[in-house]
Amino acid sequence: MNIAIVFAGGSGVRMGAGVPKQFLEINGKPIIVHTLQLFQCHDMIDKIYISVLADYIPYMKELVDEYRLNKVADVIPGGETAQDSIYNALKKAESENAEDSIVLLHDGVRPFVSYEVISNNIRSVQEKGNAITCTPCFETIMISKDGSHVDSVPYRKETFAAQAPQSFYLKDIIAAHDAVRSTPTKYENMVDACTIIRSQGIEAHMVEGNRGNIKVTTPEDVYTFRALLQYKENEQAFGLGITNRIGNGRKPL
Template identity: 50%
Template sequence: MNNTRKNIALIFAGGVGTRMNTKAKPKQFLELHGKPIIVYTLELFQTHPEIDGIIIVIVSDWTDYMQELLERYQLSKVVTIVEGGETGQLSIYNGLIAAEKHFSVDAKILIHDGVRPLINHQIISDNIQQANLSGNAITTAPTVETFVVVDDDMVVRNVPLRKNSRLAKAPQTFILKDIISAHRTALQEGITNSIDSCTLMSQHGHQVTLVEGPVENIKITTPTDYFMFRAIIESRENSQIFGD
């Protein structure tokens, strides 16, 4: 265990991308300009000065390929690659167990989707700063449309005020001992498929606090998402070349 490392990124990439309609490879390994999506994501944490280590949770058959990518793109902060579980919750738990082996339980851990590459250094810094203050940080975005809460019969039961509504995104940052405790309690209760870490922590008595992230912080799960990602990346590249 290395107590000097305080900020860990846990990059979750355990899915196989059924909604992407690709049979050749999982969605996190789809490429843009020859670079896999997950590498775009990892490079943001690799180059952030406050991130001390990275743990990757990956679909088991692609571990060797992931190792090749680490070497090719010089992602030196990656401490270990962990095989995913049967659900997203169990995959993240596998990553937390690995984090517990390598880092102090007082370290902060930023849980992030491998297919969410459109964040920036500022939102990583904001997560760390907020977690220093309150013990956790959930990246959010404002809702730009009204949404409704329905029952099992698809009858509207509540229309939350937009000013009080946020979309929960990632990274989601916690003290390692807090989030791993919530996961262990959930498993003891027979919960194995919680939606996300924010939900799990809230359900187990933790008051979670928010930071606001960029609107373009999308999770790439469909072809439409991929095309949006490509358009944003190409727009950024063109801006660098030609100016605003």
């Protein structure tokens, strides 16, 4: 069983749109629906669990029905933090699925992850036990403890930007969460699932992500996402045009 856990429990205050950013409509469709459709249409994904703000559960369920997202098994209330929201969804998945199921943890506002990246995440879990989606950094990264002075500059070829999904066997990621939650500090400084498993001495294995797999957090990200959608639509239209020309006995452009 391959399960997508899509967490979208944030309030989206940085977006300034008046609604949580995951429900902001882009090209006539909420961002979270763009995201969910990627997993809905992937033939290796069997189920989807969604974690959202409790007040938005009825609306999320309406969207599930409207867009015929029939792989969605349940909509779960989120928690105080992103990791709490993920944990809630993981526990729900645990109650309904085998412990050796593969879970792909994905941010609801990353609506452009490629089909191949999802497939490669599943294969990496099967072969290595987990998958952390990353892309090589193009810009130089600087380390600063106070935000004013440069403490160190790592080699660019050794730096990568973490994306999503991050994927695991269900039993393994729940065990790591349980261990962290049993400590006094719980999720303090635990920015993602990779941080959580590494805190338990588990080796994390990287999968290369796609450059368009942005996290829509700011108004600038909305413009980027719109441009990516337009590019994809133009690319598909161009491919269809070539197919039609060949079908009509004409040479490609």
